[in-house]
Amino acid sequence: MKITVFGTGYVGLVTGACLADVGHNVVCVDIDQAKIDKLKQGLIPIFEPGIEDVVKRCVSEGTLNFTTSAAEGVAHGTVQFIAVGTPPDEDGAADLQYVVAVAKTIGQHMTDYKVVVDKSTVPVGTAEKVQAAIAGELANRGEAIDFDVCSNPEFLKEGSALEDFTKGARIIVGTDSERVQEVMQECYAPYMRNHNKLMFMDVRAAEFTKYAANAMLATKISFMNEMSQMAERLSVDIEHVREGIGSDPRIGYHFIYPGCGYGGSCFPKDVKALARTAQDIGYNPELLLAVENVNERQKSVLFDKVNKAFDGDLKGKTIAVWGLSFKPNTDDMREAPSRNLMESLWAAGAKVRAYDPEAMEETHRIYGDRDDLAFCEHRNEAVAGADALVICTEWKAFRTLDFDWLKQQLKFSVVVDGRNLYNPEDAKAAGFLYYAVGRGDSLAPIK
Numbered sequence: 001m002k003i004t005v006f007g008t009g010y011v012g013l014v015t016g017a018c019l020a021d022v023g024h025n026v027v028c029v030d031i032d033q034a035k036i037d038k039l040k041q042g043l044i045p046i047f048e049p050g051i052e053d054v055v056k057r058c059v060s061e062g063t064l065n066f067t068t069s070a071a072e073g074v075a076h077g078t079v080q081f082i083a084v085g086t087p088p089d090e091d092g093a094a095d096l097q098y099v100v101a102v103a104k105t106i107g108q109h110m111t112d113y114k115v116v117v118d119k120s121t122v123p124v125g126t127a128e129k130v131q132a133a134i135a136g137e138l139a140n141r142g143e144a145i146d147f148d149v150c151s152n153p154e155f156l157k158e159g160s161a162l163e164d165f166t167k168g169a170r171i172i173v174g175t176d177s178e179r180v181q182e183v184m185q186e187c188y189a190p191y192m193r194n195h196n197k198l199m200f201m202d203v204r205a206a207e208f209t210k211y212a213a214n215a216m217l218a219t220k221i222s223f224m225n226e227m228s229q230m231a232e233r234l235s236v237d238i239e240h241v242r243e244g245i246g247s248d249p250r251i252g253y254h255f256i257y258p259g260c261g262y263g264g265s266c267f268p269k270d271v272k273a274l275a276r277t278a279q280d281i282g283y284n285p286e287l288l289l290a291v292e293n294v295n296e297r298q299k300s301v302l303f304d305k306v307n308k309a310f311d312g313d314l315k316g317k318t319i320a321v322w323g324l325s326f327k328p329n330t331d332d333m334r335e336a337p338s339r340n341l342m343e344s345l346w347a348a349g350a351k352v353r354a355y356d357p358e359a360m361e362e363t364h365r366i367y368g369d370r371d372d373l374a375f376c377e378h379r380n381e382a383v384a385g386a387d388a389l390v391i392c393t394e395w396k397a398f399r400t401l402d403f404d405w406l407k408q409q410l411k412f413s414v415v416v417d418g419r420n421l422y423n424p425e426d427a428k429a430a431g432f433l434y435y436a437v438g439r440g441d442s443l444a445p446i447k
């Protein structure tokens with residue numbers, strides 16, 4: 001099947017690569033010439049485990065092609081995926097200008113029937129806008145060519161996007177057209193050899209499902225973070241509570257890990273956009289606003305704890321930071337809690353020795369060279385001579401820690417663990433002040 005994907009960002013590239021990998025003939029279109037040139041050589045602009053191999057293989061087999069020519073892209077696919085960005089505008093709503101621009105391009109160039117698929121996360125009603133944009137261009141051309149617009153939201157997690165695309169729990173398609181259903185069946189048939197994962201619903205329900213799913217997951221996290229705050233004040237270990245409630249299948253173990261706040265490109269943006277939508281339709285989204293507020297507050301816990309450990313005096317201190325990306329297996333720093341931590345440390349006059357397995361380059365791109373930020377090549381280098389250690393991201397490599405060894409490295413025996421990776425007893429046995437999230441009251445200053 002011939003497929004075109006507009007946008008070679010995270011979602012577009014994963015979509016294009018995965019569909020080419022199962023034998024579809026895919027063309028990916030982007031306006032960024034430099035990016036397209038690199039992709040043609042198999043150079044991938046994002047960090048995502050497994051994608052490089054798939055892109056290289058599909059490019060060499062000829063099932064995946066890249067172009068900056070919109071006309072070529074529109075001519076190619078019966079299915080036209082729109083997977084361009086929807087960044088938040090000033091008041092948190094999703095900015096649809098790139099989506100609408102692609103829709104217009106499709107309307108300007110199409111000569112035969114197309115199924116236009118909204119893959120980007122877009123508010124309810126966007127498919128109607130895409131429909132109108134294409135129809136408007138066709139009217140300008142005086143053409144009456146048949147087309148359909150459907151919604152097919154993605155549920156990709158960074159770090160396991162290929163797996164999520166190929167083995168996801170469901171594939172949601174919002175459409176009321178039987179013809180679209182048949183085309184999308186054919187498109188996704190390679191992923192449904194075991195059972196049918198396609199769920200058809202109307203367009204607006206599909207658009208809303210994506211936001212509701214992310215908001216639900218963000219709510220679980222904020223709920224647990226709020227419980228962790230209470231647990232700390234009640235001398236309760238939230239990890240026991242997590243296991244206690246997770247064992248109830250109605251609650252489940254997923255997405256109830258307390259931490260230093262959710263980040264990334266989706267949850268913060270989507271919760272805000274959904275709240276904005278609610279306000280636009282005259283509904284006060286109290287729960288969504290609380291989810292967001294709790295998350296903002298949670299992002300300051302790392303700083304608050306390290307600040308408390310040093311009794312509010314961080315001036316001249318050097319803090320080692322392990323893990324900078326918003327979660328493991330990505331170099332994505334968008335809305336990462338490490339940023340709140342580092343910026344607060346700098347504001348308090350402290351220096352940072354940072355290490356991340358993948359996000360060093362991205363961190364350098366964001367903050368540049370500065371005297372109060374050392375880019376370390378290894379986790380050991382980060383802690384050498386530092387005053388304390390803070391862990392922001394639960395990379396696998398950080399899961400084991402020899403506290404006796406760490407004691408030799410740090411000036412003060414202080415660890416702030418934003419992901420509850422270690423056994424507090426091990427830390428205490430080695431003489432550490434160990435400040436985790438919601439694990440009883442261990443918040444005594446070191447003096």
Ligand code: UDX
Pocket residue numbers: 154155156157158159214217221254255256257258259260261262263264265266267326327
């Ligand atoms: C998310 C959704 O999971 C995905 O379905 C959607 O398509 C895009 O948004 P992603 O942003 O890649 O994916 O990351 P995810 O693994 O969901 O984690 C989001 C954030 O929540 C991270 O900052 C993570 O650290 C945090 N988190 C997650 C917790 O703090 N606790 C948890 O229990 C789970």
